[in-house]
Amino acid sequence: MKSVDTPTNCMQCPLRSSLFESLGRKELSCVHLNKREVVMEPGEQLVRSGDKITHFLYLQSGLLKLFTESDSRREQIISISRPRDFVGLLNIFSDTHHRYSMSAITDVRFCMIEVDCIKQLVDNNGFFARELLKNMSIAVDHILKDSYNLRSLQMHGRVAYVLYELSTEIFGSTGFELPLSRKEVGQMVGVSTENVIRVMSEFRQDGIIRIEGKKIYVLEPERLRLLTIRG
Amino acid sequence: MKSVDTPTNCMQCPLRSSLFESLGRKELSCVHLNKREVVMEPGEQLVRSGDKITHFLYLQSGLLKLFTESDSRREQIISISRPRDFVGLLNIFSDTHHRYSMSAITDVRFCMIEVDCIKQLVDNNGFFARELLKNMSIAVDHILKDSYNLRSLQMHGRVAYVLYELSTEIFGSTGFELPLSRKEVGQMVGVSTENVIRVMSEFRQDGIIRIEGKKIYVLEPERLRLLTIRG
DNA sequence: TTTGGAGTATGATAAATATCATATCGCTTA
DNA sequence: TAAGCGATATGATATTTATCATACTCCAAA
Numbered sequence: 001m002k003s004v005d006t007p008t009n010c011m012q013c014p015l016r017s018s019l020f021e022s023l024g025r026k027e028l029s030c031v032h033l034n035k036r037e038v039v040m041e042p043g044e045q046l047v048r049s050g051d052k053i054t055h056f057l058y059l060q061s062g063l064l065k066l067f068t069e070s071d072s073r074r075e076q077i078i079s080i081s082r083p084r085d086f087v088g089l090l091n092i093f094s095d096t097h098h099r100y101s102m103s104a105i106t107d108v109r110f111c112m113i114e115v116d117c118i119k120q121l122v123d124n125n126g127f128f129a130r131e132l133l134k135n136m137s138i139a140v141d142h143i144l145k146d147s148y149n150l151r152s153l154q155m156h157g158r159v160a161y162v163l164y165e166l167s168t169e170i171f172g173s174t175g176f177e178l179p180l181s182r183k184e185v186g187q188m189v190g191v192s193t194e195n196v197i198r199v200m201s202e203f204r205q206d207g208i209i210r211i212e213g214k215k216i217y218v219l220e221p222e223r224l225r226l227l228t229i230r231g
Numbered sequence: 232m233k234s235v236d237t238p239t240n241c242m243q244c245p246l247r248s249s250l251f252e253s254l255g256r257k258e259l260s261c262v263h264l265n266k267r268e269v270v271m272e273p274g275e276q277l278v279r280s281g282d283k284i285t286h287f288l289y290l291q292s293g294l295l296k297l298f299t300e301s302d303s304r305r306e307q308i309i310s311i312s313r314p315r316d317f318v319g320l321l322n323i324f325s326d327t328h329h330r331y332s333m334s335a336i337t338d339v340r341f342c343m344i345e346v347d348c349i350k351q352l353v354d355n356n357g358f359f360a361r362e363l364l365k366n367m368s369i370a371v372d373h374i375l376k377d378s379y380n381l382r383s384l385q386m387h388g389r390v391a392y393v394l395y396e397l398s399t400e401i402f403g404s405t406g407f408e409l410p411l412s413r414k415e416v417g418q419m420v421g422v423s424t425e426n427v428i429r430v431m432s433e434f435r436q437d438g439i440i441r442i443e444g445k446k447i448y449v450l451e452p453e454r455l456r457l458l459t460i461r462g
Numbered sequence: 463t464t465t466g467g468a469g470t471a472t473g474a475t476a477a478a479t480a481t482c483a484t485a486t487c488g489c490t491t492a
Numbered sequence: 493t494a495a496g497c498g499a500t501a502t503g504a505t506a507t508t509t510a511t512c513a514t515a516c517t518c519c520a521a522a
Contacts, residue, residue, distance in 0.1 A: 137321060385509085
């Protein structure tokens with residue numbers, strides 16, 4: 001983890017979340033003064049479950065994974081955070097310590113705002129609070145939707161689900177560099193590494209995707225989509 | 232659904248949530264004037280997914296289930312709401328329509344407070360907003376914890392998990408009346424009805440539980456607990 | 463009282479998936 | 493350059509679980 005030399009001015013941050021629209025000049029400058037801006041490399045871990053929650057994280061660029069690590073064999077990935085997400089927002093108001101671990105999947109850049117600063121904003125600015133509730137609500141919806149969609153699918157559908165979401169929601173393109181290993185895909189959807197590999201090979205043989213090293217090209221998005229709903 | 236004849240006065244409600252501690256006399260009386268108090272019988276459905284969200288629900292007594300009903304064969308139970316829970320809190324700030332359906336499992340009694348009233352409280356009272364965030368956070372934690380614990384277990388562990396949670400968290404007793412059918416237990420944890428029955432029979436044969444009609448007695452809580460962590 | 467249906471129960475079988483074994487590829491490090 | 497390691501790949505086998513079939517029980521409606 002490395003602090004950025006020339007941090008962005010929050011007042012004119014191009015990535016500024018709608019969350020901060022409700023803040024006045026004074027409040028925003030408080031955020032600006034209480035934040036750090038940081039970059040990390042792929043694989044670096046920024047939070048270990050059990051760590052004290054000190055900062056509120058706003059992801060500017062790159063991808064992070066939230067995961068459990070009770071047992072390395074059974075590591076499970078809870079969700080992937082994307083640019084403009086508030087990472088780990090879910091439990092900063094109910095816990096003092098992080099419940100999940102976080103690692104950088106790609107190069108990432110994010111802001112760290114002190115939790116107390118955020119809590120003060122909530123207390124003093126109802127509109128901000130409501131935006132935060134909304135934001136949290138959306139994050140939860142997303143995790144629950146994935147969780148319950150996946151539960152009704154078997155392995156082909158599950159692997160298809162990951163590939164389809166990466167293509168449509170994360171990268172917005174039929175061709176992209178797979179940021180996850182086969183093992184990590186398996187940890188996201190509850191399928192063994194070998195079977196993730198097998199299923200991806202089948203998709204390749206069936207002409208649904210093309211695999212070139214780390215690059216994935218979705219050749220038949222519609223077939224992939226159908227797999228995510230019918231299994 | 233039947234309105235209660237003599238609704239409780241919010242100002243002296245014995246079940247009043249900590250959420251409302253931060254409200255002044257005036258705000259609380261606003262809640263009181265904008266609420267209905269309602270009872271329902273087991274099996275009655277109070278929300279169908281897709282319905283407009285009009286009220287904020289506070290469960291006074293009984294149990295409710297939140298579930299998806301895309302396909303009756305694949306109905307999944309998301310969570311069980313308990314007394315003092317804010318039911319369906321998760322998406323009232325991000326959606327205009329309910330995402331999940333809700334039914335009464337037992338006889339239930341709850342308050343319905345207009346959503347606009349709650350939103351106003353959030354806007355005007357930062358402490359209330361923060362309590363709400365905390366409440367929501369806890370609800371989410373619970374759902375996620377269950378979801379990810381269950382995923383690492385296979386069927387014996389999953390069934391044990393439900394029985395153990397009912398015993399320790401919902402009823403706080405080793406003997407209780409099972410409020411769910413075997414089918415519903417299966418829909419909670421992703422196991423077929425037949426296998427739920429089979430596993431419960433095995434637990435009975437192994438002396439872990441005793442089954443007397445709808446009554447379940449947990450004879451060996453520790454063995455049940457071990458099953459929920461080691462599978 | 464009978465009857466039908468849903469819930470519970472148990473065995474047999476089929477399907478899905480994990481696990482084990484082995485091989486290859488690409489990359490880093492000695 | 494070689495050695496070693498982790499990721500990918502594929503086949504064979506074992507395990508887990510769903511599904512199908514068949515009873516039995518209990519309760520509510522005819």
